[in-house]
Amino acid sequence: MADSRHRLSRQFRVSNGDGFELKHVDPGSTDHAEPGGKQVAAAALAQGVERMAELQDKLYAQDRWALLLIFQAMDAAGKDGTIKHVMSGVNPQGCQVSSFKAPSAIDLDHDYLWRANQCLPERGRIGIFNRSYYEETLVVRVHPEMLARQTIPPELVGEDIWQQRYRDIRHYEDYLGRNGVVVRKFFLHVSKKEQKRRFLERLDNPEKNWKFSAADIRERAHWEAYMDSYEQMIRHTSTERAPWYVVPADHKWFTRLVVADAVIDALESLNLAYPTVSEEARRALAEAHQQLLEE
Template identity: 50%
Template structure:
């Protein structure tokens, strides 16, 4: 297995299956910088990502996959915008996965995301992902009816099978040069309530709110159990999970951007070197162009 040396962080989940979601913090440390300082550091991190992304694109030997999972209102969309603002849009692509279409439901659960994996030299971002198939499907097993699976299994047995499929899938990707970072944006139930209230109270945010948000909120405990099991089952050195405190958006955005930057910085990214014959041809072209000036 390729060792991509995932960035060290107090928020990186261990690989021994002892992640306790009840102990995962949702707020920044008490000595966190001011919001102005966080924004300044974020700009610096994004500049670094932009520079490293250009080298990634030129090197063409690695792809990078960033997976984002969270409860509603945790700030996935705004974090993606903040971390990628200033990065060449040709160098990355964001894919947001909603409920599967009829075509997608007619394939195995990894099919639709596999079609959107980043190619070498690019950064791919999954806003929700194949992990929905062991999260929302675990809380709502009735959703499996659309998938017309050949065997009826208890939902936990189904999830265990899918954990194995996900581990195999991510190991396969890593062996073939895809660097994977997975982020769980950990918002507290209280902060989610405050953000839902802002969506209700502000007319410009009403469109973000739906009755389904409240319905899913009633399953909070079930979702936390599903996240804990899925993260423990799939946290590996080649596909690490990071449980990022999400009650402060400026803090969360900076932590995510720094982790992406630090991972890119570990890769042996070099610009391609042309063979001697091609370099000699370049000199001939240069001499020809210079003679025209």
Template identity: 50%
Template sequence: MADKRAKRLEKFIRPLRVEPGSEVDLERDFDPRYRGDLRKRDSAELLQTGVSLLAEYQARLAAQNTHGVLLCLQAIDAGGKDGTIRHVMSGVNPQGVHVSSFKVPSAEELDHDYLWRYACRVPARGEIGIFNRSHYEEVLVVRVHPENLDRQRLPPESRGPGIWERRYREINDWERHLTDNGFAVVKIFLNLSQEEQRTRFMKRLDLPEKNWKFSAADIRERRRWDDYREAFSEMLSATSTAWAPWYVVPADRKWFARIGAAAILARTLMTIDPQYPTVDERARKELRAARRELEKQAPVGAAADPYAAGHPESRRRR
């Protein structure tokens, strides 16, 4: 059954994957309104299936405590990162998931190399870590607004014309380091169209309860739309690798974006295939002794093993 589910997920997410070594043009290669053969009326059931799979495999991941998963979410403003996290992770144990949002770097963070603050938030083994915006801001926002490099106080020889190619290489090497040490890196770009962004901005302006989500900076950044699309395209081309590929998830339809993100993350966990730990014979003897002691403590008229009485199949698994 797991193999069949994995194959279905793989077929679903294959069109969203950026093939390593390919040259990406977002406008040409990825349609923000793509939905395959899915229909919105089926979205709730499909999302619930994905959430259930995540809950199942996240429990295994935590129990095995060998691998970790880092999910990097990138998008233009109003791309739906927060909603995706809220819906996709709705069924998992919150103790095993940590979300990190990266804003303007602090003075302490600027005193270190640009990857330092992200490395400090990498999940532990057995955990899923989510970067709501990620280290890719360092080749996106910083590239579109190069004045941010001044705040990073780089030495002159590190600010030459090859800085972005060097950062792509450094990011690829860092992600390879993580995957070599048992941490899967999942990278999702929520691909929003310019018109859908305008629609979402208008909603934030029209509804008083959403006014707080809008700022003047949103309009300023929107004016740089073409610059951001170029930076995203180059980033996807340079940093989609065999060990950490990018997935471009169409985001104009929120329901499809959430299903897509859930499918990609679930497929990653199924590829890791974490297993519940097994115990050795010495531990089994201790378990059997504990069982006998608890059975003796059963009140008169009560089943010696109340759980097995209600779940007969549990005895066959002993």
């Protein structure tokens, strides 16, 4: 993985979204990767996973910070695989994954941040959101009929509702940061051409048929609307405290490398350490040690 002076992931970090345009990020890019491509990346990822495990152990022991990782993407961009490979070395005891699908009737009777709030990681843990409250500025924006199902009083649903939600989210993530929850957000940016190839692979391979849904094709028909919504989302909710990483996703090995580097960067920024033991506790440990020797 990249050292702290020149991290791979920082090339794709958006801390201030003013003027951000999605077209400036090539989904097929592997820029800044070490020479050697896929094979070298596999070794680097293994090294990164090992480093992440060390840091997570300190995060858990220190019990002061929490890390929230949010993943957003179009279908077949590789969210599940990225989470699986990047977090493969993390102790399950200190990590929790929440997948947000269509909201239930109970969810719809609450504000749109309610269900996400129930799944925030505890101190000392890493929480992963596979999709998140950002769906409220994405799929709900592309399909405004979904907004009607939320039974919000009509007088509260105006033309500026998306700007209101961006503002709410910025404030929410700032609140989380001020309470020790470090937020890092990843948009896995896959091209329309590569999505088509992956869809066809799922259809042609019986072992991957289960991954495909007819709804995937219906959503693909709204590609341009989604790209505009993602661009607006990144533009209005990228902050220094809760940055977005716009990660090229046409090459899975590169996607995983960037995400792993970003997670390590976030954990290293916390100056994690194992808790120090007081003199009184040390005396108690010495007594316990002596008692064991005398058995």
